[in-house]
Amino acid sequence: MRLIGNYLSPFTRRVAISLTALDIPFELEELTPFKKPEPVREYNPVVRIPTLVFDDGDALFESHVILDAIDQLVGPDRALTPASGPSRRRVMKIAAVATASMEKAQWAFYEVRFHPAEKVYQWWIDHNESQTIGGLKYLDQLAKPVRDEGWIAGTERMSQADISAAVAYSFVKAVRPELSISKSASYLAEFARRCEAMDVFRAAPVPPSLPS
Numbered sequence: 001m002r003l004i005g006n007y008l009s010p011f012t013r014r015v016a017i018s019l020t021a022l023d024i025p026f027e028l029e030e031l032t033p034f035k036k037p038e039p040v041r042e043y044n045p046v047v048r049i050p051t052l053v054f055d056d057g058d059a060l061f062e063s064h065v066i067l068d069a070i071d072q073l074v075g076p077d078r079a080l081t082p083a084s085g086p087s088r089r090r091v092m093k094i095a096a097v098a099t100a101s102m103e104k105a106q107w108a109f110y111e112v113r114f115h116p117a118e119k120v121y122q123w124w125i126d127h128n129e130s131q132t133i134g135g136l137k138y139l140d141q142l143a144k145p146v147r148d149e150g151w152i153a154g155t156e157r158m159s160q161a162d163i164s165a166a167v168a169y170s171f172v173k174a175v176r177p178e179l180s181i182s183k184s185a186s187y188l189a190e191f192a193r194r195c196e197a198m199d200v201f202r203a204a205p206v207p208p209s210l211p212s
């Protein structure tokens with residue numbers, strides 16, 4: 001399998017960490033679609049990452065679709081999102097808060113990254129950042145009892161809720177450092193630190209610097 005994307009993208013990162021956690025081998029084709037859109041367009045008409053190309057040439061995009069497909073590949077005993085029942089709903093709800101927080105931080109980041117300084121709309125940044133903070137504070141309360149041990153959705157092993165929550169935290173910290181999220185979501189910070197120390201997370205590290 002070939003994963004097209006990069007590890008600043010939290011959506012790519014949660015897919016990469018999940019693939020590794022499920023022992024599914026893949027190669028990262030590292031690129032940003034803003035600078036190199038063609039290899040993505042070949043498989044994804046909307047030209048976004050992550051795009052996962054299967055060995056038979058088929059491809060999937062949208063991280064939740066990819067994650068569902070790889071869960072199906074390994075089967076319900078190993079899947080990162082439970083197949084049914086209350087735990088499925090809980091894992092999906094927490095992962096949804098995490099991905100919405102990623103998305104909102106990304107929109108604030110894009111506002112600065114893609115506009116000339118005189119066209120940056122501060123109200124829009126503040127609006128998105130307040131939603132990001134709301135999401136991370138929600139995750140913070142869930143992380144409080146499990147910051148040293150256990151999993152955020154109360155599952156017996158790591159689930160998609162854990163991966164997405166930790167990835168969301170690390171992404172926001174990287175792209176919106178001015179939010180000082182380690183202070184306002186300190187339990188989530190501890191939980192994310194624990195996750196980021198795991199081999200599966202370390203195999204898909206957040207880049208040390210932001211793109212220019």
Ligand SMILES: N[C@@H](CCC(=O)N[C@@H](CS)C(=O)NCC(=O)O)C(=O)O
Nearest residue numbers: 009010011033048049050062063064
């Ligand atoms: N909902 C999508 C979001 C994917 C996304 O926003 N990817 C960004 C990078 S993090 C991207 O490809 N941006 C390029 C663009 O929107 O033109 C998912 O879960 O995969």
